[in-house]
Amino acid sequence: MSWADRYRPKSVSELIISVSSLEKISQWLDQWKEGVPLKKALVLYGPPGVGKTSAALAIAHDLGYPVVEMNASDQRNRDSMKSVALMAALYQDISSNFGIPGQKKIILIDEADSIFEGRSSETGGDTGGLSELLKVIQRTSNPIIITMNNYYEFRRKGAGKGILDSSLAIEFVPYKRRNDTDHKAFKLKLNRKIYDILQAEGVKVDQRSVNEIIEKNGTDIRSILNDVESLRDGSASSGISMRDSQTSIYNVMQDTFRSGDYTKVLRDLYDKDFQTEDYLMWIDKNLPHECVNENDLMESFDLISDADIFIGRVMKKQHFAFKGYAEEIAAGVSFKIKDKNRHYVKYEFPSYIMQMSRLRERRNARKSLSLKTGRLTHMSARYAMEYLWFYNIMDRHSPDFGRYISEKLSLTEPELGVLKRKSP
Structure with a gap:
């Protein structure tokens, strides 16, 4: 079992999501604890890997309800929606397979984007599973959770608009913009979770590599955990080009090593499209090729070492302002190299990137x-x-x-x- 599955959140409070999304889910939970709310279905939409299915299972755990999950191909057509989902929605004791007789249950429709929806040639009406799902939502006495990737594409489907209008829809993303409050909270919670997993597994992984994985995968928590697990297995391999960021980082490297203009390097870093940690890695990798004098090399490495201390404080204390200090220190390499290499140097990618x-x-x-x-x-x-x-x-x-x-x-x-x- 992968780490992403083994360490799924067991409670809504463990979910790594924005504060507003967490509040909406908690309110919906409270409404079900008090009775049957007006919005009986919850739609969680967002990109793959953010934890939509994990959230559904965590909600079921907090309510103490078993889960009736419909996701296999033979369970996503009109007839099966009638026979399984509708029965589960209307009755609390239809089968011991759904839990304790008389007990409510969670009906989970995972990745609803994939449900087939056709049109009748005779009546023009919807003939697929979505039209039947709408009936289930309207008649249910049990909570329904629906997950999907693309909200707007789903809404354009035959019964999609009716389903969404009858449900509480929550965009399931940990944050909207980098460096906002939710983004910082996301990184903090995720780092804590990864630390706890590594402790439980008895595995050591370099914190810098963990940070790089988080930056590269964005909001995809499943991919982040899978990539951290891959580092443990040593399955990562090299040899990929970095075309998206090659031009910008290459220019900054040239200015850092060749221009001797500290102010220009800082301007470059202000408009950069890469992480501060990457900048330090690039300098560290290419310094030996650019420094002709051993003293220049030693002093430059001292600067990079000092800058790396501030990056460490960013990771440990979540003081993101220290990234600016790290950049200002590392940019000092531009005037530390007095005996410059006049020959062409092909800059190398740091291997772990x-x-x-x-x-x-x-x-x-x-x-x-x-x-x-x-x-x-x-x-x-x-x-x-x-x-x-x-x-x-x-x-x-x-x-x-x-x-x-x-x-x-x-x-x-x-x-x-x-x-x-x-x-x-």
């Missing part, structure tokens, strides 16, 4: 491949991911099958690499 980028690219390829195979087989992406091994076996035994799937799904090179179990 390449490792993190490769992990992220492979993770994204797995996600997109799962979405494509899920649509093909009418499964949620989460469940489709568990069966990617099947496509690999079929491809090995029948090259024609691999070519068919590749053409059918318009697979990219990284996605094809995942299907064939090759590094993208």
Whole structure:
């Protein structure tokens, strides 16, 4: 079992989400504890990996209700929605499979984006699972939680608007903008969770690598935990290009090492599109190539060491203003190098940044491949991911099958690499 699954939040209070989202969920919980609220369904929408399904399970735990989860392909059509979800919604004692007789239950519709919805050729009405889901919401005596990735695309579907209008919809994102209050709280909570996991597993991972993983994965908590676990296994590998940030970081490196203009370097850093930690890593990696004089090299490394102390304080104390101090100290390399290298230097990427980028690219390829195979087989992406091994076996035994799937799904090179179990 992966760390992301093993250490799922057990209570709503453990969720790593914005304060406003947490308050809305808590209010909805309280309403169900007091009776049946006006909005009987809760819609959690947001990008993959932010914890929507984990939130649903945490809500069920706090209410003390068992979960009736509908996510497999054979449970997402009109007939099954009638036979399972509607029965579970109307009655509290339909089957011992749903928990203690007479007990309420949570009905979880995971990744509702994947539910098939068609139109009747005779009546023009909706014939798929969404129209039946709307009836379930209108008649339920039990709480319903629906998760989805794209709120606006779902709303355009036949019964999508009715479902959303009948539900309490919450955008499930930990923060809206970097460096706002929610972003700082997100990083603080996530660092604490990762620390607790590492302690429980008896594993040591460099804090700088953890920070890089958090920065690169954004709000995708599942990917963050998976990448941290990959570092433990030593499965990260190098060799990926960093085209998105190469130009800007390259120019800053040139100004840092060659311009001798401290003010210009600070202006570059003010407009940078990379992290302060990355800047220190780039200098550390390329200093030996730029310094001709040993004393210049020693003094420059001393500066980087001092700057790194402030980065450490950012991580330990969450004093984000110290990043500015770290940049001002590290930029001092521009006038520390007195004997400059006049020859061309091809700047090298720090190896651990390449490792993190490769992990992220492979993770994204797995996600997109799962979405494509899920649509093909009418499964949620989460469940489709568990069966990617099947496509690999079929491809090995029948090259024609691999070519068919590749053409059918318009697979990219990284996605094809995942299907064939090759590094993208």
